[in-house]
Amino acid sequence: MARIFSGIQPTGIAHLGNYLGALQNWVKLQDGNECVFCLVDLHAITVAQNPMLLREQTRLNAAILIACGIDPEQNILFHQSAVHAHARLAWIFNCIARFGWLSRMTQFKDKAGKDREAVSTGLFVYPNLMAADIHAYHATRVPVGDDQRQHIELANDIAEKFNHDFGVDFFPRIEPYILSETARVMSLRDGSKKMSKSDASDQSRINLTDSADEIAQKIRRAKTDPEPLPDNAEALAARPEATNLVGIYAAVTGQSVASVLGEFAGSGFGPFKEKLAEALIAHLAPINARAQSMLAEPAHLDRILQAGARRAAAIANPIVDEAERIVGFLARG
Structure with missing residues (x-):
């Protein structure tokens, strides 16, 4: 062992x-x-x-x-x-x-x-x-x-x-x-930088203690680009913010990036962000609840x-x- x-x-x-x-x-x-x-x-x-x-x-x-x-x-x-x-x-x-x-x-x-x-x-x-x-x-x-x-x-x-x-x-x-680079999560405000505790902007990260409303707000405000989501991962290569959000969705739903793009290809970021926020809230809410319960003691x-x-x-x-x-x-x- x-x-x-x-x-x-x-x-x-x-x-x-x-x-x-x-x-x-x-x-x-x-x-x-x-x-x-x-x-x-x-x-x-x-x-x-x-x-x-x-x-x-x-x-x-x-x-x-x-x-x-x-x-x-x-x-x-x-x-x-x-x-x-x-x-x-x-x-x-x-x-x-x-x-x-x-x-x-x-x-x-x-x-x-x-x-x-x-x-x-x-x-x-x-x-x-x-x-x-x-x-x-x-x-x-x-x-x-x-x-x-x-x-x-x-x-x-x-x-x-x-x-x-x-x-x-x-x-x-x-x-x-x-640790796998596929799990590398970037800032919500700048897709070229890692998500970090030390970033001055709280909008750059999803804290594990964030409420459902805070998560939804941060995802709505997350930086993106004007193009719709593509149907293949290669087309994401030059789009760091899009790559980051798609990677987060894949990680919290247990899907591959290819599967996520197959589901959302051609979609704008508005509908995608709604689904991403829902997935994050469903995944993180139990963690937050358990943490708050422990902090009470x-x-x-x-x-x-x-x-x-x-x-x-x-x-x-x-x-x-x-x-x-x-x-x-x-x-x-």
């Missing part, structure tokens, strides 16, 4: 892109694997956060994960800061990883932009913490989008250097489980996360204790 680690930032609200691109896969991976699911709040503070809002959104996103089908009894669900082994191993990896490796991380370049001198050092060493998140559990599989492949390669480089430097075979190699949510943290620590602490022994630290006692 493979041990799988996956994390999601608890900032913002999980949205349709998170659901179709990652969370649905997490639910499927629960069968036949040992899964460790983490709300990565240590990663969240690499940029400034409102402390009260961070706590609220950690609970909110925990409720959403459970509502989507993550079973906290079958597998482990916890918030990262509750298991100190992550930070302990991350410091060791800060000392193993080379500055040049981190300097080449494309995601840091993208996030820092032109103002690199002003960003936190936490953002720079973020990939080392990500490597520690995985290696603290000796996880061998990690479901990631293609844009995270470079971070998995770095995690393997760090493990290889650790093993080589200390003459051990301690950290295993990680195999990325690359925050103490119960906290107990779930605390129980998950104890189970996570039972795995991670012995592994990180041994890593510390290998590098020469005295026993913690």
